[in-house]
Amino acid sequence: MLSAVVSKRLVAGLCRGAWRPAVTGLVSSRGYRGEAPDDTRGDLIEIPLPPWEERPGEPTDIKRRRLVYESRKRGMLENCILLSLFAKRYLNTMSEIQLQQYDRLINEPSNDWDIYYWATEAQPTPEVYQGEVMDMLKEFTKNRNQEQRLDAPNLEYLDKESQ
Numbered sequence: 078m079l080s081a082v083v084s085k086r087l088v089a090g091l092c093r094g095a096w097r098p099a100v101t102g103l104v105s106s107r108g109y110r111g112e113a114p115d116d117t118r119g120d121l122i123e124i125p126l127p128p129w130e131e132r133p134g135e136p137t138d139i140k141r142r143r144l145v146y147e148s149r150k151r152g153m154l155e156n157c158i159l160l161s162l163f164a165k166r167y168l169n170t171m172s173e174i175q176l177q178q179y180d181r182l183i184n185e186p187s188n189d190w191d192i193y194y195w196a197t198e199a200q201p202t203p204e205v206y207q208g209e210v211m212d213m214l215k216e217f218t219k220n221r222n223q224e225q226r227l228d229a230p231n232l233e234y235l236d237k238e239s240q
Contacts, residue, residue, distance in 0.1 A: 129185035131177065140176055141168050144183070149229055153189035159196060161229040163217050171210070178210040 132140070145168060148160035160183060171179065186192055186206075194200040195211065196218045202211055220226065 129181065131180070137173065137176070140180070141171075144168060144176065144180060147183055151183065151189055151192070153193065156189050156193055158226055158229050159193070159218060162226055163214055165230045166217065167213060175210050178208050182206050182210060182214075 135143075145161070145164050148164040148168075149157055151157055151160060168176075168179075183192065191200070195202040195206065196214050198215060198218075
């Protein structure tokens with residue numbers, strides 16, 4: 078004779094088995110496989126972006142305001158928070174060369190994850206983006222003072238600094 082525990086498991090298994098085909102019929106059979114060696118990535122759609130163009134002759138105050146906006150609107154929340162806080166701290170003290178480096182860094186790469194991985198040092202930074210600004214961003218990302226960084230800063234600081 079079967080014990081009560083064994084019979085419960087048997088009934089539960091039969092119920093799950095009977096229920097499973099109905100559920101799997103509703104779910105797509107193809108899932109994301111990540112970086113699997115056999116993934117051809119043929120199902121990815123590459124959206125062409127216009128190439129980044131340097132803006133020679135752009136006034137520095139306009140460039141700073143544009144870079145504040147672009148730091149906040151990268152598309153990925155993690156970068157929005159990281160870059161907008163970085164911009165709040167350093168953008169107003171950057172030299173023209175540093176502003177050009179920062180402009181290129183946040184606008185030329187088309188993949189937000191690349192910028193995030195470079196800043197967090199999860200992946201090596203390509204030589205073209207390596208420089209003083211990237212070093213500053215990497216150090217800022219380490220958050221040695223353990224500041225709470227949960228949201229992008231308000232833009233009120235722009236008005237206070239211009240007065």
